[in-house]
Amino acid sequence: ETHQLIYTNDKRFGLSHIPSMNSYGGVSWEGFTLSKVAQDTANVFGCVANGGKTGNGTPYAIGYFSKWVTESLGYSSNIIYFDQEYYPEYIYVCQNSNTMEAITHGKVFNARAFTETDTLALTISALNEKNEETGRITYYLAVDGMKNNGWEKVSLVTLGKAAALSFRMTTTDVSEWGANTPLYFALDGLTVSVNPLTSVIDSPT
Secondary structure, eight states: OOEEEETTTTTTTEEBBBBTTTOOTTTOOEEEEEOOOOOOSOOOTTTSSSTTTTTTTEEEEEEEOOHHOOOOOOHHSSEEEEEEEEEEEEEEEEHHHHHHHHHHHSSSSTTTOOOOOEEEEEEEEEETSOOOOEEEEEEEEETTTEEEOOOOOOOGGGOOOOEEEEEEEESSOOTTTTEEEOOEEEEEEEEESOOOSSSSSOOOO
16 A cells, blocks of 8 residues: 655654545645644635634644545545554544535535434544554534534544554435535544553543
């Protein structure tokens, strides 16, 4: 497998960036990129919190999940690789500005506004050194008429030891060409440990 990576935390984490290796002249991308966009204006590089978890305009990561690239490669377009095996503790998740516009007003491409029966899910999987899934959790960015509207702490403790984390998104707004909802999400504050935790961190449902 070939990966282009964005390294963070002294190369402790490597975020997949355009794993398809083709940006079509700079007009397309998938995987992760870093952002400091501080306006919630339906921007694909923004989040509804107007910055990272430490305040307006502070850095955070934006993920764009491409089902087409994922199916073509045989692994997710969105993976965070570790420099060694760790025990993931938690991560902060926030709604992307463009995605929020789509599920609220339905004015983004073919997307429609969500009803109370719609869901937008982010599935986070632990991978071992062979890129095999060893556990997963699902966090809902929209469910039962409620939408993520800021940074929420999501526990990763149940995933156990991992060499990487894989991210995939699903939506109930789909057509014959696939998802109508823009599959963007924002991440910040990934925290891992070299030792297993003895207690479970509370996580929002």
